[in-house]
Amino acid sequence: MPSNHYFTERPTSRGKRQTLTVTLRGRKLRLITESGVFSRARVDPGTRLLINHMEVGEEERFLDLGCGYGVVGIIAALLAPKGKVTLVDINERAVALARENLALNNIQNAEALQGDGFAPVAGRTFDVIALNPPIRSGLRVVHHLIEESSNHLSPQGCFYLVGRTRQGVIRLAQKMSQTFEHVQEIAKGGGYRVYRSRREASPP
Numbered sequence: 001m002p003s004n005h006y007f008t009e010r011p012t013s014r015g016k017r018q019t020l021t022v023t024l025r026g027r028k029l030r031l032i033t034e035s036g037v038f039s040r041a042r043v044d045p046g047t048r049l050l051i052n053h054m055e056v057g058e059e060e061r062f063l064d065l066g067c068g069y070g071v072v073g074i075i076a077a078l079l080a081p082k083g084k085v086t087l088v089d090i091n092e093r094a095v096a097l098a099r100e101n102l103a104l105n106n107i108q109n110a111e112a113l114q115g116d117g118f119a120p121v122a123g124r125t126f127d128v129i130a131l132n133p134p135i136r137s138g139l140r141v142v143h144h145l146i147e148e149s150s151n152h153l154s155p156q157g158c159f160y161l162v163g164r165t166r167q168g169v170i171r172l173a174q175k176m177s178q179t180f181e182h183v184q185e186i187a188k189g190g191g192y193r194v195y196r197s198r199r200e201a202s203p204p
């Protein structure tokens with residue numbers, strides 16, 4: 001496997017850094033990105049669609065699974081000022097950037113942890129988990145992340161998944177339905193779709 005793919009644990013390509021300035025959910029952010037991480041030149045359109053449609057309560061515990069340079073988790077932390085956000089990625093460079101970006105945007109209620117899938121948050125549960133899956137890591141990895149999510153959601157928790165239609169996100173939504181009670185397509189645009197599911201049905 002080439003060592004500078006975004007899903008590599010330790011990218012070896014020399015980091016070319018840049019700073020993106022973006023406004024999302026009405027918040028202006030500065031984001032440092034670098035080669036060897038996902039979508040370093042701009043916030044990915046699928047990521048934007050996810051951010052624009054995710055619901056985060058102000059006291060909720062949120063997991064940004066496969067956080068890259070941290071844009072989803074940073075917005076979640078701003079939406080949940082009394083909550084706690086955890087960002088996880090297997091890629092050490094991504095986690096280092098996510099930590100820098102949390103500091104750069106004055107985020108106090110979030111932490112970024114390096115590791116494979118749920119290993120860094122073993123035994124913990126969250127009210128919301130969001131995943132823009134690492135398609136290039138292969139279906140086995142992506143399916144495992146979807147399946148494991150249900151073990152880390154609070155009973156009424158929500159799992160969000162975004163993906164590209166032409167990269168098979170509809171099939172991933174079918175995989176979600178094997179694990180979760182309700183799977184709904186909540187947004188679609190620019191060739192991407194966002195799905196939301198709950199671990200259990202909401203009480204009547």
Ligand SMILES: C[S@@+](CC[C@H](N)C(=O)[O-])C[C@H]1O[C@@H](n2cnc3c(N)ncnc32)[C@H](O)[C@@H]1O
Nearest residue numbers: 006007038047066067068090091116117132134
């Ligand atoms: C499609 S990118 C999404 C990044 C970021 N959430 C965004 O939307 O910009 C998927 C991320 O998952 C990470 N990843 C791949 N395999 C992983 C694993 N087994 N555990 C945790 N993260 C993983 C990659 O390093 C990459 O940063």
